[in-house]
Amino acid sequence: MxxxxxxxxxxxxxxxxxxxxxxxxxxxxxxxxxREAFKRIIDKxxxxxxxxxxxxxxxxxHNTVAKGTIDWLHMVLSQAGVPVLIxxxxxxxxxxxxxxxxxxxxxxxxxxxxxxxALVMDDLCVNIFGMGFSSFREDKPDLSVVPPPVKxxxxxxxxxxxxxxxxxxxxxxxxxSEELSALGYDYYALGHFHKMRDDYPMKKAFNPGSxxxxxxxxxxxxxxxxxxxxxxxxxxxxxTERFETSVRAYHERNVDITGCRTLExxxxxxxxxxxGLRPDRDLVRITLTGRTGLxxxxxxxxxxxxxxxxxxxxxxxxxxxxxxxxxxxDPSLTGAFVREVKSRIAGIDAELANDPGNRExxxxxxxxxxxxxxxxxxxxxxxxxxxxx
Ligand SMILES: [Mn+2]
Numbered sequence: 001m002x003x004x005x006x007x008x009x010x011x012x013x014x015x016x017x018x019x020x021x022x023x024x025x026x027x028x029x030x031x032x033x034x035r036e037a038f039k040r041i042i043d044k045x046x047x048x049x050x051x052x053x054x055x056x057x058x059x060x061x062h063n064t065v066a067k068g069t070i071d072w073l074h075m076v077l078s079q080a081g082v083p084v085l086i087x088x089x090x091x092x093x094x095x096x097x098x099x100x101x102x103x104x105x106x107x108x109x110x111x112x113x114x115x116x117x118a119l120v121m122d123d124l125c126v127n128i129f130g131m132g133f134s135s136f137r138e139d140k141p142d143l144s145v146v147p148p149p150v151k152x153x154x155x156x157x158x159x160x161x162x163x164x165x166x167x168x169x170x171x172x173x174x175x176x177s178e179e180l181s182a183l184g185y186d187y188y189a190l191g192h193f194h195k196m197r198d199d200y201p202m203k204k205a206f207n208p209g210s211x212x213x214x215x216x217x218x219x220x221x222x223x224x225x226x227x228x229x230x231x232x233x234x235x236x237x238x239x240t241e242r243f244e245t246s247v248r249a250y251h252e253r254n255v256d257i258t259g260c261r262t263l264e265x266x267x268x269x270x271x272x273x274x275x276g277l278r279p280d281r282d283l284v285r286i287t288l289t290g291r292t293g294l295x296x297x298x299x300x301x302x303x304x305x306x307x308x309x310x311x312x313x314x315x316x317x318x319x320x321x322x323x324x325x326x327x328x329x330d331p332s333l334t335g336a337f338v339r340e341v342k343s344r345i346a347g348i349d350a351e352l353a354n355d356p357g358n359r360e361x362x363x364x365x366x367x368x369x370x371x372x373x374x375x376x377x378x379x380x381x382x383x384x385x386x387x388x389x
Contacts, residue, residue, distance in 0.1 A: 002125055002231040004154045007045045009224035009245075010056035010191025011210040012038055013091060014073065015065040018214075026311070033247040035072065037212035040245040041224055042080050048226050051124055052082050056191030056208070057089025057132060057160030062098065070099055078106035083121065087112050087132030089160040089191060090172050094134045112158060118147055125152070125231075129185075131159040131173070141173050146183050154229050154236065155185040160192050163205055177202035186236045187229065194218050198225070198240055211245040216285055222246035248310070250283045257318060258290030258373050259366065266296065267304055270314070274305075283311040291373055293321040322376045334379050341372045 014034055018027040045053050060069065077084050086109065088094040094101065094113045105111065110119060112130025119128050127150040131141055141161065149155035157180070161173030172192055180188050181202060188205040190197075195218070196209035208224045223244040230237045253273045260266045270286055277284065288296060298314045306312045327338045348365045352358065 002152075002154070004124060004126065004227075004229045005048065005050050006052045006054060006227050007041060007048070007050045007224060008054045008056070008189050008206065008227050008240075009041050009208050009211055010160070010189075011058040011089070011194055011208075012055070012060065012212070013058055013210065013214055014038070014060035015069050016061050016214055017064050029310075030248075031069075034212045035069075035076075036247050037222075037245040039076065041211060042076055044224070044226065044243055044245075045080050045082060050082060050226065052121075052126070053080055053084045054156075054158055054189050055084065055086045056158050056189050057087050058091040058191060059086060059089070060092050060099070062092045062095065065092075065099070070103065074106055077109050080108065082108065083124075084109045085112055085119070085128060085130065085158065086110070087117075087130040087158045087160055087191070088114075088134070090133045090136055090138070092133075093136055094132060117145070120150065120153070125154055126156060127153045128156045128158065131157065131161070133160060133173070138173050139171065141175065143175070143179055143183065146185075149184045149186070152231070152234070154187070154231065156187045156189060157183065157185045158189045158191075161190070162192060163188075163190060163200065163202075163207070177205070180205065187227065187238060196221060196223065196242060198242065204238065206240055208242075213246055213248070213250055216250045216252045216283075219250050219252065222249075248281050248283055250285075251277060252285045252287075254287045254289050256290035257288050257292050257294075257296075259370055260292060260294065263294060263296070263301065266294070267301065270301070270305070279308040279312075280310060282309075284309065285311075285313050285315070287315045288318050290318055291321050291377070292318050322373070324372070327376070334376070337375055337379065338372070341368055341375065344368055345372075 012034055015031055016034065018030045088100055100111045100113060112119060112132065114132060114134045117130045129146050161175055162171050163175055164177055186204060190205055190207040193207055194210040197207040206225055210218060210222055211224055213222045221244065223242055223246065225240045225242055228239045255269050255273055257266050257269060260269065273286060274284055296316050296318060298316045302312060302314045324338060327334055328342065329335060345365060345368045348361055348368065352361050355361065
Protein backbone atom coordinates (compact mmCIF):
# COMPACT_ATOMS: atom_id res chain seq x y z
CA MET A 1 0.00 0.00 0.00
CA UNK A 2 1.24 3.47 -0.91
CA UNK A 3 0.27 6.69 0.85
CA UNK A 4 0.59 10.38 0.09
CA UNK A 5 -0.21 13.30 2.34
CA UNK A 6 -0.28 16.90 1.20
CA UNK A 7 -1.83 20.29 1.83
CA UNK A 8 -3.97 21.91 -0.87
CA UNK A 9 -4.68 25.64 -0.86
CA UNK A 10 -5.42 28.43 -3.34
CA UNK A 11 -6.48 32.06 -3.72
CA UNK A 12 -4.35 33.78 -1.09
CA UNK A 13 -4.34 37.06 -3.08
CA UNK A 14 -1.29 38.41 -1.24
CA UNK A 15 -1.27 42.24 -1.31
CA UNK A 16 -4.91 42.50 -2.31
CA UNK A 17 -5.82 46.18 -2.27
CA UNK A 18 -8.80 46.07 0.12
CA UNK A 19 -9.89 49.30 -1.50
CA UNK A 20 -13.55 49.02 -0.63
CA UNK A 21 -13.06 49.94 3.00
CA UNK A 22 -10.50 52.49 3.91
CA UNK A 23 -9.79 53.89 7.31
CA UNK A 24 -6.18 54.51 8.31
CA UNK A 25 -4.19 51.32 8.47
CA UNK A 26 -7.13 49.07 7.61
CA UNK A 27 -5.79 47.80 4.29
CA UNK A 28 -2.27 47.26 5.69
CA UNK A 29 -3.68 45.24 8.56
CA UNK A 30 -5.76 43.13 6.21
CA UNK A 31 -2.75 42.42 4.00
CA UNK A 32 -0.89 41.25 7.11
CA UNK A 33 -3.87 39.00 7.86
CA UNK A 34 -3.38 37.23 4.52
CA ARG A 35 0.27 36.63 5.38
CA GLU A 36 -0.79 35.23 8.74
CA ALA A 37 -3.29 32.90 7.06
CA PHE A 38 -0.51 31.66 4.77
CA LYS A 39 1.79 31.07 7.74
CA ARG A 40 -0.96 28.91 9.26
CA ILE A 41 -0.91 26.82 6.09
CA ILE A 42 2.86 26.37 6.27
CA ASP A 43 2.55 25.49 9.99
CA LYS A 44 -0.02 22.84 9.06
CA UNK A 45 2.31 21.34 6.44
CA UNK A 46 4.93 20.89 9.15
CA UNK A 47 2.59 19.78 11.93
CA UNK A 48 1.01 17.12 9.71
CA UNK A 49 4.31 16.00 8.20
CA UNK A 50 2.74 16.60 4.81
CA UNK A 51 4.92 15.62 1.85
CA UNK A 52 4.08 18.55 -0.41
CA UNK A 53 2.10 21.74 -0.71
CA UNK A 54 -0.12 22.63 -3.68
CA UNK A 55 -1.02 26.27 -4.35
CA UNK A 56 -3.69 26.42 -7.06
CA UNK A 57 -3.47 29.95 -8.38
CA UNK A 58 -4.00 33.56 -7.26
CA UNK A 59 -1.17 33.35 -4.75
CA UNK A 60 -0.60 37.10 -5.12
CA UNK A 61 -2.06 40.09 -6.95
CA HIS A 62 0.07 40.74 -10.01
CA ASN A 63 -0.82 44.44 -10.20
CA THR A 64 -0.30 45.40 -6.58
CA VAL A 65 2.13 42.92 -5.04
CA ALA A 66 5.18 44.58 -3.43
CA LYS A 67 8.77 43.36 -3.80
CA GLY A 68 8.87 43.10 0.00
CA THR A 69 6.03 40.62 -0.08
CA ILE A 70 7.78 38.48 -2.68
CA ASP A 71 10.91 38.49 -0.49
CA TRP A 72 8.78 37.47 2.48
CA LEU A 73 7.22 34.72 0.36
CA HIS A 74 10.71 33.42 -0.47
CA MET A 75 11.52 33.09 3.21
CA VAL A 76 8.25 31.43 4.16
CA LEU A 77 8.19 29.02 1.22
CA SER A 78 11.74 27.86 1.83
CA GLN A 79 10.76 27.10 5.43
CA ALA A 80 8.07 24.69 4.25
CA GLY A 81 10.70 21.97 3.97
CA VAL A 82 8.77 20.06 1.26
CA PRO A 83 8.14 20.49 -2.47
CA VAL A 84 5.79 23.40 -3.15
CA LEU A 85 3.94 23.29 -6.48
CA ILE A 86 2.33 26.46 -7.78
CA UNK A 87 0.12 27.23 -10.76
CA UNK A 88 -0.52 30.83 -11.88
CA UNK A 89 -4.12 32.03 -11.61
CA UNK A 90 -6.05 34.81 -13.30
CA UNK A 91 -4.80 37.34 -10.73
CA UNK A 92 -1.15 36.22 -10.98
CA UNK A 93 -0.95 34.99 -14.59
CA UNK A 94 2.24 33.79 -16.26
CA UNK A 95 2.88 37.07 -18.08
CA UNK A 96 6.22 38.20 -19.50
CA UNK A 97 6.77 40.49 -16.52
CA UNK A 98 5.46 37.99 -13.99
CA UNK A 99 7.36 37.19 -10.79
CA UNK A 100 6.96 33.57 -11.83
CA UNK A 101 9.26 34.18 -14.82
CA UNK A 102 11.62 36.80 -13.49
CA UNK A 103 12.62 35.76 -10.04
CA UNK A 104 14.59 33.01 -8.35
CA UNK A 105 12.09 31.01 -6.39
CA UNK A 106 13.41 28.81 -3.56
CA UNK A 107 14.82 25.42 -4.58
CA UNK A 108 11.87 23.49 -3.18
CA UNK A 109 9.37 25.52 -5.24
CA UNK A 110 8.28 24.53 -8.71
CA UNK A 111 6.04 26.71 -10.87
CA UNK A 112 3.88 24.49 -13.09
CA UNK A 113 3.60 27.13 -15.80
CA UNK A 114 1.94 26.74 -19.20
CA UNK A 115 5.54 26.39 -20.54
CA UNK A 116 6.32 23.48 -18.30
CA UNK A 117 3.13 22.11 -16.74
CA ALA A 118 4.04 18.49 -16.02
CA LEU A 119 6.14 16.99 -13.25
CA VAL A 120 6.81 13.46 -12.07
CA MET A 121 8.26 12.98 -8.58
CA ASP A 122 9.42 9.38 -8.38
CA ASP A 123 10.30 9.51 -4.69
CA LEU A 124 6.67 10.34 -3.85
CA CYS A 125 5.14 8.29 -6.70
CA VAL A 126 3.41 11.43 -7.92
CA ASN A 127 2.51 12.46 -11.44
CA ILE A 128 1.25 16.01 -11.44
CA PHE A 129 -0.03 18.37 -14.10
CA GLY A 130 -0.75 22.07 -13.64
CA MET A 131 -3.23 24.05 -15.69
CA GLY A 132 -2.64 27.71 -14.92
CA PHE A 133 -3.26 31.08 -16.53
CA SER A 134 -1.02 32.95 -19.00
CA SER A 135 -3.26 36.01 -19.09
CA PHE A 136 -5.94 37.68 -16.98
CA ARG A 137 -8.77 35.93 -18.84
CA GLU A 138 -8.94 32.55 -20.47
CA ASP A 139 -11.72 30.52 -21.97
CA LYS A 140 -12.07 26.78 -22.28
CA PRO A 141 -8.75 24.99 -21.71
CA ASP A 142 -7.29 22.49 -24.14
CA LEU A 143 -7.38 19.30 -22.09
CA SER A 144 -5.74 17.28 -24.86
CA VAL A 145 -2.35 18.53 -23.60
CA VAL A 146 -2.81 16.65 -20.32
CA PRO A 147 -0.64 13.52 -20.36
CA PRO A 148 -2.26 10.17 -19.56
CA PRO A 149 -2.11 9.04 -15.93
CA VAL A 150 0.96 7.09 -14.82
CA LYS A 151 0.20 3.59 -13.61
CA UNK A 152 0.74 2.94 -9.90
CA UNK A 153 1.43 6.64 -9.29
CA UNK A 154 -0.81 9.23 -7.64
CA UNK A 155 -2.09 11.28 -10.55
CA UNK A 156 -2.96 14.82 -9.56
CA UNK A 157 -4.18 17.68 -11.69
CA UNK A 158 -4.03 21.26 -10.46
CA UNK A 159 -6.42 23.60 -12.24
CA UNK A 160 -7.42 27.20 -11.65
CA UNK A 161 -10.89 27.40 -13.16
CA UNK A 162 -14.61 26.96 -13.10
CA UNK A 163 -16.09 23.49 -12.59
CA UNK A 164 -19.62 22.66 -13.75
CA UNK A 165 -21.02 26.16 -13.83
CA UNK A 166 -22.78 27.93 -16.61
CA UNK A 167 -21.13 31.30 -16.74
CA UNK A 168 -21.58 32.02 -20.41
CA UNK A 169 -19.42 35.08 -21.02
CA UNK A 170 -18.05 35.12 -17.49
CA UNK A 171 -16.24 31.82 -17.45
CA UNK A 172 -12.62 31.41 -16.38
CA UNK A 173 -11.35 28.14 -17.76
CA UNK A 174 -14.70 26.37 -17.61
CA UNK A 175 -14.55 22.58 -17.40
CA UNK A 176 -17.10 19.90 -16.67
CA SER A 177 -16.92 16.89 -14.37
CA GLU A 178 -17.18 14.62 -17.42
CA GLU A 179 -14.19 16.27 -19.09
CA LEU A 180 -12.06 15.98 -15.98
CA SER A 181 -13.15 12.41 -15.23
CA ALA A 182 -12.20 11.39 -18.75
CA LEU A 183 -8.59 12.32 -17.98
CA GLY A 184 -8.47 9.48 -15.47
CA TYR A 185 -6.61 11.36 -12.73
CA ASP A 186 -7.05 10.59 -9.04
CA TYR A 187 -7.33 14.09 -7.53
CA TYR A 188 -8.36 17.40 -9.12
CA ALA A 189 -6.95 20.27 -7.08
CA LEU A 190 -9.06 23.30 -7.91
CA GLY A 191 -8.65 26.99 -7.30
CA HIS A 192 -10.50 30.17 -8.31
CA PHE A 193 -13.75 30.15 -6.35
CA HIS A 194 -13.30 31.65 -2.92
CA LYS A 195 -15.83 29.46 -1.17
CA MET A 196 -14.55 26.10 0.06
CA ARG A 197 -16.19 23.08 -1.60
CA ASP A 198 -15.61 19.43 -0.82
CA ASP A 199 -19.01 18.15 -1.94
CA TYR A 200 -18.81 18.15 -5.74
CA PRO A 201 -20.82 15.34 -7.31
CA MET A 202 -17.49 14.45 -8.86
CA LYS A 203 -15.88 12.94 -5.79
CA LYS A 204 -12.31 13.57 -6.87
CA ALA A 205 -12.51 17.39 -7.15
CA PHE A 206 -11.87 19.77 -4.27
CA ASN A 207 -11.83 23.55 -4.04
CA PRO A 208 -10.26 25.04 -0.90
CA GLY A 209 -11.40 28.67 -1.38
CA SER A 210 -9.60 31.71 -0.01
CA UNK A 211 -7.66 31.05 3.22
CA UNK A 212 -8.42 34.61 4.35
CA UNK A 213 -11.80 36.01 3.23
CA UNK A 214 -11.41 39.14 1.13
CA UNK A 215 -14.77 40.89 1.46
CA UNK A 216 -18.35 40.82 2.65
CA UNK A 217 -19.21 38.43 -0.18
CA UNK A 218 -16.91 35.87 1.48
CA UNK A 219 -18.65 35.00 4.74
CA UNK A 220 -18.42 31.65 6.49
CA UNK A 221 -15.57 29.15 6.87
CA UNK A 222 -12.20 29.84 5.23
CA UNK A 223 -9.20 27.55 5.18
CA UNK A 224 -7.52 24.77 3.23
CA UNK A 225 -7.32 20.96 3.02
CA UNK A 226 -5.05 18.28 4.37
CA UNK A 227 -5.36 15.45 1.86
CA UNK A 228 -4.42 11.82 2.47
CA UNK A 229 -4.38 9.47 -0.48
CA UNK A 230 -3.84 5.74 -0.27
CA UNK A 231 -3.31 3.28 -3.09
CA UNK A 232 -4.03 -0.38 -2.60
CA UNK A 233 -3.86 -2.79 -5.53
CA UNK A 234 -4.43 0.02 -8.00
CA UNK A 235 -7.38 1.47 -6.09
CA UNK A 236 -6.97 5.03 -4.80
CA UNK A 237 -8.83 6.42 -1.79
CA UNK A 238 -8.99 10.10 -0.86
CA UNK A 239 -9.51 11.53 2.60
CA THR A 240 -9.68 15.31 2.97
CA GLU A 241 -9.80 17.27 6.17
CA ARG A 242 -10.56 20.97 6.19
CA PHE A 243 -8.72 23.28 8.57
CA GLU A 244 -9.39 26.90 9.35
CA THR A 245 -6.80 29.55 8.51
CA SER A 246 -8.72 32.83 8.48
CA VAL A 247 -7.73 35.60 10.85
CA ARG A 248 -11.00 37.52 10.52
CA ALA A 249 -14.59 36.88 9.47
CA TYR A 250 -17.11 39.04 7.63
CA HIS A 251 -20.70 39.34 8.83
CA GLU A 252 -23.44 41.14 6.95
CA ARG A 253 -26.88 41.46 8.49
CA ASN A 254 -30.16 43.19 7.67
CA VAL A 255 -32.48 44.33 10.39
CA ASP A 256 -36.03 45.54 9.87
CA ILE A 257 -36.67 48.31 12.39
CA THR A 258 -40.34 48.81 11.51
CA GLY A 259 -42.13 49.30 14.80
CA CYS A 260 -39.08 50.47 16.78
CA ARG A 261 -40.16 53.52 18.77
CA THR A 262 -36.80 54.81 19.96
CA LEU A 263 -33.17 54.75 18.84
CA GLU A 264 -32.48 52.79 22.00
CA UNK A 265 -34.73 50.03 20.66
CA UNK A 266 -32.89 50.08 17.35
CA UNK A 267 -29.62 49.81 19.27
CA UNK A 268 -30.93 46.80 21.19
CA UNK A 269 -31.91 45.08 17.93
CA UNK A 270 -28.43 45.67 16.54
CA UNK A 271 -26.87 44.38 19.77
CA UNK A 272 -28.95 41.21 19.38
CA UNK A 273 -27.51 40.68 15.90
CA UNK A 274 -23.88 40.94 16.97
CA UNK A 275 -24.14 38.84 20.09
CA GLY A 276 -21.26 36.39 20.22
CA LEU A 277 -19.17 38.24 17.63
CA ARG A 278 -15.70 39.48 18.58
CA PRO A 279 -14.69 43.10 17.93
CA ASP A 280 -11.07 42.15 17.19
CA ARG A 281 -11.96 39.35 14.77
CA ASP A 282 -15.33 40.03 13.18
CA LEU A 283 -16.01 42.65 10.53
CA VAL A 284 -19.60 43.80 10.67
CA ARG A 285 -21.89 45.53 8.22
CA ILE A 286 -25.48 46.14 9.25
CA THR A 287 -28.24 47.51 7.05
CA LEU A 288 -31.36 48.94 8.61
CA THR A 289 -34.52 48.33 6.60
CA GLY A 290 -38.27 48.80 7.01
CA ARG A 291 -40.25 51.97 7.66
CA THR A 292 -39.73 54.33 10.52
CA GLY A 293 -40.58 57.81 11.70
CA LEU A 294 -37.33 57.92 13.66
CA UNK A 295 -34.55 60.08 12.39
CA UNK A 296 -31.86 57.45 12.19
CA UNK A 297 -28.44 58.99 12.12
CA UNK A 298 -26.16 56.14 11.26
CA UNK A 299 -23.07 58.07 12.43
CA UNK A 300 -24.53 58.35 15.91
CA UNK A 301 -25.63 54.74 15.90
CA UNK A 302 -22.29 53.48 14.56
CA UNK A 303 -20.64 55.56 17.28
CA UNK A 304 -22.32 53.41 19.93
CA UNK A 305 -20.29 50.44 18.77
CA UNK A 306 -17.38 51.31 16.52
CA UNK A 307 -14.91 52.24 19.27
CA UNK A 308 -14.05 48.63 20.06
CA UNK A 309 -14.52 47.20 16.58
CA UNK A 310 -11.89 46.76 13.89
CA UNK A 311 -14.62 47.31 11.31
CA UNK A 312 -18.21 48.23 12.04
CA UNK A 313 -20.59 50.06 9.73
CA UNK A 314 -24.31 50.70 9.78
CA UNK A 315 -26.17 51.60 6.61
CA UNK A 316 -29.62 53.13 6.61
CA UNK A 317 -31.98 51.87 3.94
CA UNK A 318 -35.18 52.58 5.85
CA UNK A 319 -38.01 54.48 4.27
CA UNK A 320 -40.22 57.12 5.83
CA UNK A 321 -43.22 55.96 7.81
CA UNK A 322 -46.60 56.08 6.12
CA UNK A 323 -48.64 59.20 6.78
CA UNK A 324 -51.66 57.56 8.39
CA UNK A 325 -53.73 60.74 8.68
CA UNK A 326 -53.42 61.41 4.97
CA UNK A 327 -54.05 57.80 3.95
CA UNK A 328 -57.18 57.61 6.10
CA UNK A 329 -58.89 60.06 3.70
CA ASP A 330 -57.97 57.94 0.68
CA PRO A 331 -61.15 56.86 -1.17
CA SER A 332 -59.67 53.56 -2.44
CA LEU A 333 -58.98 50.21 -0.77
CA THR A 334 -55.94 51.75 0.95
CA GLY A 335 -58.13 54.21 2.88
CA ALA A 336 -60.62 51.47 3.81
CA PHE A 337 -57.76 49.31 5.11
CA VAL A 338 -56.28 52.12 7.18
CA ARG A 339 -59.68 53.04 8.68
CA GLU A 340 -60.38 49.39 9.57
CA VAL A 341 -57.01 48.78 11.30
CA LYS A 342 -57.20 52.18 12.99
CA SER A 343 -60.61 51.43 14.43
CA ARG A 344 -59.36 48.10 15.79
CA ILE A 345 -56.40 49.87 17.40
CA ALA A 346 -58.82 52.41 18.92
CA GLY A 347 -60.82 49.50 20.36
CA ILE A 348 -57.70 48.02 21.97
CA ASP A 349 -56.74 51.47 23.28
CA ALA A 350 -60.13 51.80 24.96
CA GLU A 351 -59.70 48.41 26.66
CA LEU A 352 -56.16 49.32 27.65
CA ALA A 353 -57.41 52.51 29.31
CA ASN A 354 -59.30 50.31 31.80
CA ASP A 355 -56.56 47.71 32.10
CA PRO A 356 -53.21 49.40 31.33
CA GLY A 357 -51.03 46.48 32.52
CA ASN A 358 -52.64 43.85 30.29
CA ARG A 359 -49.74 42.25 28.36
CA GLU A 360 -52.03 40.47 25.95
CA UNK A 361 -53.72 43.69 24.89
CA UNK A 362 -50.33 45.38 24.52
CA UNK A 363 -49.12 42.58 22.26
CA UNK A 364 -52.33 42.76 20.25
CA UNK A 365 -51.77 46.47 19.70
CA UNK A 366 -48.17 45.89 18.56
CA UNK A 367 -49.44 43.30 16.11
CA UNK A 368 -52.02 45.71 14.69
CA UNK A 369 -49.37 48.43 14.27
CA UNK A 370 -47.18 45.98 12.35
CA UNK A 371 -50.21 44.82 10.35
CA UNK A 372 -50.81 48.44 9.35
CA UNK A 373 -47.24 48.73 8.03
CA UNK A 374 -47.10 45.38 6.28
CA UNK A 375 -50.56 45.84 4.81
CA UNK A 376 -49.71 49.27 3.40
CA UNK A 377 -46.39 47.90 2.14
CA UNK A 378 -48.27 45.17 0.28
CA UNK A 379 -50.80 47.61 -1.14
CA UNK A 380 -48.03 49.90 -2.39
CA UNK A 381 -45.40 47.51 -3.66
CA UNK A 382 -47.45 44.40 -4.34
CA UNK A 383 -45.28 42.37 -1.99
CA UNK A 384 -44.16 42.11 1.60
CA UNK A 385 -40.57 41.83 2.66
CA UNK A 386 -40.56 39.71 5.75
CA UNK A 387 -38.21 40.40 8.54
CA UNK A 388 -35.39 37.90 8.32
CA UNK A 389 -33.72 36.91 11.52
MN1 LIG B 1 -9.01 34.11 -6.72
